[in-house]
Amino acid sequence: MEAYFAKHRWYVSSLIVVFGLSAFLISQLSYSKQIQVAIVIGIGVFYVTWGILHHHVHHDIHTKIVIEYILIGSLGMTIALFFLKGGIF
Amino acid sequence: MQEFLRHFFLPHEGNNHRAKLLHHTSLLALISIFFVGAFLFPLLKTSFPDVLGIAVNISSGDLLSFTNQKRAEKKLGQLYLNSQLSQAATQKANNMLAHNYWAHTSPTGATPWKFIKESGYSYIYAGENLARGFSDSKSVVDAWMASPTHRSNMLSGNYQDVGFAVAQGKLGNEDTVLVVEMFGGKKASLSRAPGPSVPIASNTLLSSVLSNAVVDSNFLVRTISIGMAGLFIITLLLDMIIVERKKIIRIVGHNSDHVLFFCAIIVFIILMSRGAVG
Numbered sequence: 001m002e003a004y005f006a007k008h009r010w011y012v013s014s015l016i017v018v019f020g021l022s023a024f025l026i027s028q029l030s031y032s033k034q035i036q037v038a039i040v041i042g043i044g045v046f047y048v049t050w051g052i053l054h055h056h057v058h059h060d061i062h063t064k065i066v067i068e069y070i071l072i073g074s075l076g077m078t079i080a081l082f083f084l085k086g087g088i089f
Numbered sequence: 090m091q092e093f094l095r096h097f098f099l100p101h102e103g104n105n106h107r108a109k110l111l112h113h114t115s116l117l118a119l120i121s122i123f124f125v126g127a128f129l130f131p132l133l134k135t136s137f138p139d140v141l142g143i144a145v146n147i148s149s150g151d152l153l154s155f156t157n158q159k160r161a162e163k164k165l166g167q168l169y170l171n172s173q174l175s176q177a178a179t180q181k182a183n184n185m186l187a188h189n190y191w192a193h194t195s196p197t198g199a200t201p202w203k204f205i206k207e208s209g210y211s212y213i214y215a216g217e218n219l220a221r222g223f224s225d226s227k228s229v230v231d232a233w234m235a236s237p238t239h240r241s242n243m244l245s246g247n248y249q250d251v252g253f254a255v256a257q258g259k260l261g262n263e264d265t266v267l268v269v270e271m272f273g274g275k276k277a278s279l280s281r282a283p284g285p286s287v288p289i290a291s292n293t294l295l296s297s298v299l300s301n302a303v304v305d306s307n308f309l310v311r312t313i314s315i316g317m318a319g320l321f322i323i324t325l326l327l328d329m330i331i332v333e334r335k336k337i338i339r340i341v342g343h344n345s346d347h348v349l350f351f352c353a354i355i356v357f358i359i360l361m362s363r364g365a366v367g
Binding site: 004005008012015016019022023026027030031033034036039040043047051054055062064065067068069071072073074075076078079080081082083084085086 | 113116117119120123124126127128130131134191221222261263306307309310311313314317318321340341342343345346347349350351352353354356357358360361362363364365367
């Protein structure tokens, strides 16, 4: 895992920065559930795009990998959506 | 059972060296379940509110008590529960639910001062704190204290009276619990020593939402959501470690990226589960 982070540190750093900024926005925009939903959807779409681009740049892109990122991104968004629809706000 | 768990959560020859939970079919099934659940859950809450509801315990008495406790810590005089301010707060809460907004000024331009004036309370100083999405009184007061502007209202020496309203309803088709705190001062700034605890004269002054469903839907959805994301983090880490040790070559995405993504989802859910103050 250390080797992975050493090799992909710029990609991983960019992911952490975007997630951190999104967390900050979500905490600051707690008054608007609609904006929070939009941020979560945006993060899901960003993650899928980021993952595909990452593999494309490293020349190990494959249809199976594209589908995997789409499914993982969708699952993350759906879990967050389930939470947002079920709780009180 | 042991074999089933191994098949689902650990990579081995039988599952093509990828935990079954991480297979595309499993991911697709879970996406479908959560998607349907996102729309079914609110329906179940509406249909069986006594079983699957919101567990909320917020009352004016507790809000007053916690507010005065914070003021006492700063050697400020206690606030007195005022029926006119409570009436103004109730009108404001009802107005927000009726007109589907959550703000100090309504879409039609009605300010907090309008509600206070209509209640008959004559003031020199007045203020308003709002909160939504909290399940107990202490969390509301703590959140107000954590916000500089709300804190300055709570600890202002200009106010002598306070009124509260707690209302449960729907904003934007989502269940919510609104808390309105109206402050009023009829005379110039005073800094009194803490007095005796304020007797609450009449039940008409009290406003509370006490709902004790068998299952707290808020807790349930938070646990399921965080639990599922956590389960994926563990499975992805185990999958990554075992495959790295066995040095098996597979065509899959980076588990480390997925772990980071699910960690972010957990952080988002924790942040979104906090109430809001305004």
